[in-house]
Amino acid sequence: MVAKVKTAKPLNVRARRKSLRLHGTIARDLGILIVSGRYKPGEVLNNEVAASDRLHVSRTAYREALRILAAKGLVESRPRTGTRVSDREKWHLLDPDVLSWIFEFEPDDELLYSLFELRKIFEPEAAALAAERRSDAQLKRMAAALEGMAKHTLAVEEGRIADQDFHAALLEASANPFITSLTTSVSAAVAWTTIFKQRNSPLRRDPVPDHQRVFDAIAAGDPEGAHAAMAHLVDMAFLDTTRSKGPKLKLARGSRGETVAG
Amino acid sequence: MVAKVKTAKPLNVRARRKSLRLHGTIARDLGILIVSGRYKPGEVLNNEVAASDRLHVSRTAYREALRILAAKGLVESRPRTGTRVSDREKWHLLDPDVLSWIFEFEPDDELLYSLFELRKIFEPEAAALAAERRSDAQLKRMAAALEGMAKHTLAVEEGRIADQDFHAALLEASANPFITSLTTSVSAAVAWTTIFKQRNSPLRRDPVPDHQRVFDAIAAGDPEGAHAAMAHLVDMAFLDTTRSKGPKLKLARGSRGETVAG
DNA sequence: CTTTATGAATTGTCTGATGAATGAGGGGAA
């Protein structure tokens, strides 16, 4: 074995975004390779020594990265067999990191559709629950977010954050922790809505009125109204997102009628 | 420093369930301590040397466990500050492991309620989607599961597995990968339904007819029927689960009326 | 009083070695 030149230029120059540690960076890079299909399910990764060697990192760091990926259902490690990419059914698609890795690049049409389908299912219900359960503080937070959207518009980062915060506050107001934990997924979809919208038809449609209707219904404690308004909002967001992708996509299932409040 | 008696009896005698490795066992134990409230959000864990020492494991194993927990949003590590339990909003509640850890012991009433509320929201919709999209193979799998339920009953492990498989196959038939990835959550709820049911009122209600109606509607390609049948099924399951817990719990939001098929 | 330098505590990373699990192939028995 040749004596290794220590840190001759070993560093992954790829910026460790935020405060991601080395293992976090590796997990992210590998995770992206997996969800993007570069590494396919069933495929066996290089063994730990070879892989860590090729990345110029210690086996420790590489292994910690694998633990992270395994925790998210992306890979499975076994002695003798090695570490292989899991079947997609085992992936934790709703995990915030996995989802962000998926949407790191232009997302798959089908997956984007599925995500909006999910939103269409539970976000109107969440709005209805929020109408019944929201606290004053949560209502105030939604109001502030709405104001921020109107003030900054979605052309600016601040406005986009306000948009996401509106949805986040709404989900939190549903007072259901499982629904709240879906916030990340919604945010991902919301973000892409904005991106496509800005790209293909900037300011073609003002999103504030749709949000305002949802807010008003929630403020008034009207579950049915909140449900309907949110269903409409998601429909519009989906249209805005896919308008550039041709007419082949449409949200199949519509909103359901009345709500039987508790 | 006293010489350590090596492996005097250091072994976590706690059975490493299945093929969990050491780090997996530690992650599970620690995870349970966290979700059960023994370690509260904001609390700082022992530093790695102390903790690993107390568990009689290497720092490596302990750190890999921490990476797993961090990947699920349960803890956050920073130099100097240490590793602290994250706020509950950051927990990945829908992560299969986190959920299984939560349900490791008698689950929290409120959380169980929230989980059923989530089921009530999306499982009827999933049934409707399944009615439109299911493949023959998926239909066959559901039929087999239904048969298994009828044959073995929920008093036997085989029957319970069939129950879970029915729901799993249904969610898969929705052809929405995000919905499918919620299978674990549903299974957890389904499992607890059976447990409470058997404990307090064995065989009080035959679950097969409810499932049969769902299946028939899906087989017939009837989204509205599937939706209604599933909504009823979840309601009944919730009643069976909470019957023993007094009348204070009830699913607030009912099923919604017609379905606008695509 | 504010800013800057110093230091200590904790996680982060590296290295090298040994243990354990497991799949494959060979050897022996029926």
Place this chain on the structure above:
DNA sequence: TTCCCCTCATTCATCAGACAATTCATAAAG
């Protein structure tokens, strides 16, 4: 021949110890 069991090589799993990097608290300097 066919099947079972044993051995062995490969890979992950675990361990031990060292050093680097980060960060907060505190002291020093202006």
